[in-house]
Amino acid sequence: MDGREELERRLTDYVTSLRRYALVLTRDRDAAEDLVQETLTKAIAAAESWQPGSDMRVWLFRIMHNTHVSDRRRHRVREDAKLLLPEPVQESDPTRRLELQQVLDALDQLPEAHRLPIVLVALKEMSYADAARTLDVPLGTFYSRLGRGREALRKIMNGVKSTKLKLVV
């Protein structure tokens, strides 16, 4: 595989991750795809400013995040919508799907400042330092928001669990 092919392969992986992040930001598939495309368009325009050797993935996530923040009005953020798992292509465990949807629902209830650190770390691609740079916040702020967000998520999920138990009883 030559350098160009390898770069294209990595870029495809990054765009998949960007699409996931865009879905969390916009909660809408069409709006998310628009945001991905705008991110790529801006990246093409800024390609000369990208430093070879620096982390391309963090660079792209920063462009997406800044585009979302600065252009929030134009991008449709469906406050009333929620993140929904797509219909499974093949048969899957319904209990597992329910658990995954519950955690997405709980995530939806968090304020964006707490939601985004959790998502960036859950994408399993970023260190805390990378994620803090993406969100343009100091590392200490990132630590704090991640901790508070996860604790809030845990409490919401505990509530879901106890409601289910009551229903069963």
Added chain:
Amino acid sequence: MTHTATIDVNAYLDGELGPEEAAEIEARLARDSEARIRFEALARHKDHLGEALTELAASGPVNLKTARLEKRLAAALHRRMSPRRSFASVAWIRHGFQIAASCALVAFGWWGHANWSPRSSAVPAYVSEAVGAHRVFAEDMVQPVEFTGAALAGATEWFSNKIGTEVTAPDLSDFDMTLVGARLLGTREGPMAQFIYEDALGERYSLTLARHPDDTPIAPLQVIDYPEREAGYWNTPNLDFTFVGRKGGTSVEDVAATLVERI
């Protein structure tokens, strides 16, 4: 659980702690069942969320416009990564002598003669980070380093995990240099391992290792002059190396050339 303790547990969950801090958390979780239940819930939610996020964008038709933009970006970045024209023929013409004021290549003898290749006009960022860290940490004789003595063995394993490829501290006893400590640096270029050596006269040297980005070409050893210091830097397919020392001591070029041969 306090807010600070919650942050520590999160950092442990995400592999952001050093071995000693991680051991403290493990000990706390072993003796505190309530904390352990909370930790298990955090870990479960993280896994579920990762899986849910993967499924969110796992299906759906390929958007042709996105695919086209992706190809155009790959082309633009590939052009950016391609080696620039030679330092002598283009950079000097373009920038005149301004570059020479900021950094000057020095002759590097038989090895350099045999291995020299044109370089781009800018010093790689990992070299600047390594020289900066050398000035802050390696030359500080008062503040203890992050890892010393027996802790160094565990540290290299942790460094390797953080950097994503195996790193070790080479033996420089041929040059009368002793490894006195190490630390992990968080830099804009990613994590870097800094190994600090001291020679018989008490002069400090540092070898800094960073993961070599997949998309960057391999470069042979180059030596660069900084005020009062010099740095030798080179790459292997896995790692970027920078060896820094004060001018007038053991030759940085000699040590770096030896390391290139050994590694």
